[in-house]
Amino acid sequence: xxxxxxxxxxxxxxxxxxxxxxxxxxxxxxxxxxxxxxxxxxxxxxxxxxxxxxxxxxxxxxxxxxxxxxxxxxxxxxxxxxxxxxxxxxxxxxxxxxxxxxxxxxxxxxxxxxxxxxxxxxxxxxxxxxxxxxxxxxxxxxxxxxxxxxxxxxxxxxxxxxxxxxxxxxxxxxxxxxxxxxxxxxxxxxxxxxxxxxxxxxxxxxxxxxxxxxxxxxxxxxxxxxxxxxxxxxxxxxxxxxxxxxxxxxxxxxxxxxxxxxxxxxxxxxxxxxxxxxxxxxxxxxxxxxxxxxxxxxxxxxxxxxxxxxxxxxxxxx
Amino acid sequence: xxxxxxxxxxxxxxxxxxxxxxxxxxxxxxxxxxxxxxxxxxxxxxxxxxxxxxxxxxxxxxxxxxxxxxxxxxxxxxxxxxxxxxxxxxxxxxxxxxxxxxxxxxxxxxxxxxxxxxxxxxxxxxxxxxxxxxxxxxxxxxxxxxxxxxxxxxxxxxxxxxxxxxxxxxxxxxxxxxxxxxxxxxxxxxxxxxxxxxxxxxxxxxxxxxxxxxxxxxxxxxxxxxxxxxxxxxxxxxxxxxxxxxxxxxxxxxxxxxxxxxxxxxxxxxxxxxxxxxxxxxxxxxxxxxxxxxxxxxxxxxxxxxxxxxxxxxxxxxxxxxxxxxxxxxxxxxxxxxxxxxxxxxxxxxxxxxxxxxxxxxxxxxxxxxxxxxxxxxxxxxxxxxxxxxxxxxxxxxxxxxxxxxxxxxxxxxxxxxxxxxxxxxxxxxxxxxxxxxxxxxxxxxxxxxxxxxxxxxxxxxxxxxxxxxxxxxxxxxxxxxxxxxxxxxxxxxxxxxxx
Numbered sequence: 001x002x003x004x005x006x007x008x009x010x011x012x013x014x015x016x017x018x019x020x021x022x023x024x025x026x027x028x029x030x031x032x033x034x035x036x037x038x039x040x041x042x043x044x045x046x047x048x049x050x051x052x053x054x055x056x057x058x059x060x061x062x063x064x065x066x067x068x069x070x071x072x073x074x075x076x077x078x079x080x081x082x083x084x085x086x087x088x089x090x091x092x093x094x095x096x097x098x099x100x101x102x103x104x105x106x107x108x109x110x111x112x113x114x115x116x117x118x119x120x121x122x123x124x125x126x127x128x129x130x131x132x133x134x135x136x137x138x139x140x141x142x143x144x145x146x147x148x149x150x151x152x153x154x155x156x157x158x159x160x161x162x163x164x165x166x167x168x169x170x171x172x173x174x175x176x177x178x179x180x181x182x183x184x185x186x187x188x189x190x191x192x193x194x195x196x197x198x199x200x201x202x203x204x205x206x207x208x209x210x211x212x213x214x215x216x217x218x219x220x221x222x223x224x225x226x227x228x229x230x231x232x233x234x235x236x237x238x239x240x241x242x243x244x245x246x247x248x249x250x251x252x253x254x255x256x257x258x259x260x261x262x263x264x265x266x267x268x269x270x271x272x273x274x275x276x277x278x279x280x281x282x283x284x285x286x287x288x289x290x291x292x293x294x295x296x297x298x299x300x301x302x303x304x305x306x307x308x309x310x311x312x313x314x315x316x317x318x
Numbered sequence: 319x320x321x322x323x324x325x326x327x328x329x330x331x332x333x334x335x336x337x338x339x340x341x342x343x344x345x346x347x348x349x350x351x352x353x354x355x356x357x358x359x360x361x362x363x364x365x366x367x368x369x370x371x372x373x374x375x376x377x378x379x380x381x382x383x384x385x386x387x388x389x390x391x392x393x394x395x396x397x398x399x400x401x402x403x404x405x406x407x408x409x410x411x412x413x414x415x416x417x418x419x420x421x422x423x424x425x426x427x428x429x430x431x432x433x434x435x436x437x438x439x440x441x442x443x444x445x446x447x448x449x450x451x452x453x454x455x456x457x458x459x460x461x462x463x464x465x466x467x468x469x470x471x472x473x474x475x476x477x478x479x480x481x482x483x484x485x486x487x488x489x490x491x492x493x494x495x496x497x498x499x500x501x502x503x504x505x506x507x508x509x510x511x512x513x514x515x516x517x518x519x520x521x522x523x524x525x526x527x528x529x530x531x532x533x534x535x536x537x538x539x540x541x542x543x544x545x546x547x548x549x550x551x552x553x554x555x556x557x558x559x560x561x562x563x564x565x566x567x568x569x570x571x572x573x574x575x576x577x578x579x580x581x582x583x584x585x586x587x588x589x590x591x592x593x594x595x596x597x598x599x600x601x602x603x604x605x606x607x608x609x610x611x612x613x614x615x616x617x618x619x620x621x622x623x624x625x626x627x628x629x630x631x632x633x634x635x636x637x638x639x640x641x642x643x644x645x646x647x648x649x650x651x652x653x654x655x656x657x658x659x660x661x662x663x664x665x666x667x668x669x670x671x672x673x674x675x676x677x678x679x680x681x682x683x684x685x686x687x688x689x690x691x692x693x694x695x696x697x698x699x700x701x702x703x704x705x706x707x708x709x710x711x712x713x714x715x716x717x718x719x720x721x722x723x724x725x726x727x728x729x730x731x732x733x734x735x736x737x738x739x740x741x742x743x744x745x746x747x748x749x750x751x752x753x754x755x756x757x758x759x760x761x762x763x764x765x766x767x768x769x770x771x772x773x774x775x776x777x778x779x780x781x782x783x784x785x786x787x788x789x790x791x792x793x794x795x796x797x798x799x800x801x802x803x804x805x806x807x808x809x810x811x812x813x814x815x816x817x818x
Contacts (some may be wrong), residue, residue, distance in 0.1 A: 008790075167742050
């Protein structure tokens with residue numbers, strides 16, 4: 001009887017593995033979703049840009065807030081150090097953004113972590129990441145825990161697949177969401193203010209302030225702590241700057257000051273530098289695009305100047 | 319703790335099986351009952367700790383009533399039975415219907431938390447004391463009684479069980495064996511896949527349509543998507559839960575009664591109620607319909623009995639007029655069906671050529687009634703049904719017009735302006751409905767699929783490991799794989815019948 005049960009269990013397990021292999025094969029053979037395609041294109045172009053540079057580089061690491069919010073070219077011009085905008089898609093989550101950054105960074109580089117604040121407080125894999133990993137980066141599965149492996153393997157559901165397939169049938173005519181607009185420093189070159197719609201503007205003006213989360217100032221999230229250790233070991237300096245955020249009076253209150261201060265402390269206690277106050281990076285509505293963390297070209301320029309100034313101070317001192 | 323969560327599947331269930339298995343081995347059957355009761359209390363306490371007091375009080379009161387009823391010294395048995403039934407019904411009214419009554423009389427609602435599964439365990443205990451009163455149940459022991467009520471696989475949403483039938487099984491078959499676990503797990507997997515791979519994805523698409531129906535007119539295709547989608551969702555959700563309950567029951571050697579038998583294949587409403595939520599139908603028949611006189615009364619009273627029973631059945635599901643309307647509609651359907659049976663000659667009723675028409679009438683009658691069951695308000699249900707017949711209001715996503723080059727207004731005045739369901743949602747719901755209804759209408763149901771009842775406890779397994787076993791193992795693997803998307807990939811969603 002035991003042999004019989006062992007046979008049943010074995011066949012069931014083999015079936016699960018075969019179904020999973022077939023599923024991954026199906027995903028990889030079909031047209032990617034718009035966001036997966038955009039994300040892959042961003043990585044390809046930004047990594048290629050990074051490899052073009054010899055010597056130390058400044059890396060701006062974050063999600064789309066960094067992609068739209070900073071200009072590597074401006075910072076290069078203002079600091080004299082080659083800067084790569086490594087802002088990708090916040091939907092990938094902080095652990096994956098840092099995982100990919102580690103693959104490009106090398107000794108002597110300076111990593112400016114401009115991670116969207118909410119990403120510090122949710123490190124479970126998302127559907128966006130699951131699709132991206134299953135399509136393009138299966139090796140990532142070897143780098144995470146079994147729990148995250150299961151979330152990644154089963155996080156992109158048949159329903160997501162059907163809806164993504166349907167969306168991919170629709171010709172993508174928008175100017176944004178295209179990797180082709182990425183410039184030599186990994187920057188977004190599109191002047192997004194020209195394509196802002198009245199709905200975008202209305203959403204922006206009606207948006208509430210970003211929420212806060214409980215923070216232990218002495219305990220960074222594990223992926224961030226891992227990155228700090230890795231960077232120290234590999235002679236990569238690091239610091240924190242902030243995503244340009246739609247300005248609100250709330251952010252000047254003690255509650256937000258303490259919140260930001262606690263996050264900065266994660267970096268300070270691990271040997272990182274704080275590149276200015278969060279409030280310096282916030283932008284008025286006319287400098288923003290379609291979301292409270294997406295700056296337009298004016299916001300991009302303003303935030304880049306602030307960051308370049310603080311970087312120059314740090315680099316001069318060191 | 320839902321049956322579909324990793325905490326239940328990988329933590330609670332294995333620990334519980336080991337705990338109960340060890341208790342049976344070292345302390346005997348009685349120890350096993352106590353271990354299973356304790357485990358069930360832990361399971362129930364996960365939802366809302368104070369509810370444990372409610373269910374334990376209910377067990378204590380009902381056991382006392384049953385004890386008095388079964389005692390040969392008791393003289394006034396009927397008042398005791400009346401008291402027992404009244405206490406159960408009053409408890410149900412207090413927890414479930416107080417706010418309905420208050421708000422209908424213009425008072426504001428008060429804060430009452432509905433204990434999970436109260437409708438189920440209350441009905442089951444009413445059946446128990448009535449059975450004792452009728453003399454259908456002999457000697458009762460508290461630990462035996464408690465375990466039949468608390469038995470966690472059926473505690474929250476059934477199947478409703480009779481004490482005598484289940485106790486016989488506990489006394490004869492209660493055990494934790496590897497064979498039973500494997501067979502039980504196979505049927506559990508079917509339920510898991512029904513719930514997570516079909517019911518939940520459908521809900522993601524149709525829930526916004528039901529929300530919209532409260533405040534705005536619906537579009538033709540959205541209204542049909544909502545109605546057909548919910549009909550499939552409810553079946554896969556509730557029958558999935560029942561399969562999981564039956565599967566877990568089998569792991570302990572207990573065969574819980576079948577609750578669904580391909581109900582949407584029925585060709586009459588009478589047949590539908592013999593196939594849908596079977597244990598509730600039987601309960602309503604045995605403890606309400608027959609005591610009211612059943613069909614052994616004059617015709618008008620018989621039909622009135624049917625209407626009363628179905629309206630009460632509807633009200634049992636939820637404290638709202640929409641549930642009463644749902645029950646009332648089914649009462650009207652049943653009366654119509656009985657009138658039809660009495661007046662139409664057999665050759666028409668049993669003509670197989672006409673069966674597809676009978677099926678269609680039955681199926682669409684059920685669908686319209688589900689709209690009242692699901693919609694948040696009566697207005698919203700009427701909105702959905704109204705626009706299911708309003709082809710003038712039909713609008714498909716613009717992408718369809720783009721791909722097919724069909725001009726607006728062709729055919730039947732359909733516009734390609736996308737005022738209803740979005741293109742990705744339309745594609746998704748079409749895939750899920752085709753897949754779901756193919757299973758509902760063409761595939762064998764869970765019992766036949768897994769052949770579990772033929773392998774029941776104690777029956778010697780065949781000597782050879784045949785192709786059928788290989789196919790079943792592959793099926794279990796495939797179902798586990800598809801269910802894993804719901805277990806690991808998304809936040810768990812409650813079973814629909816937990817609210818009742």
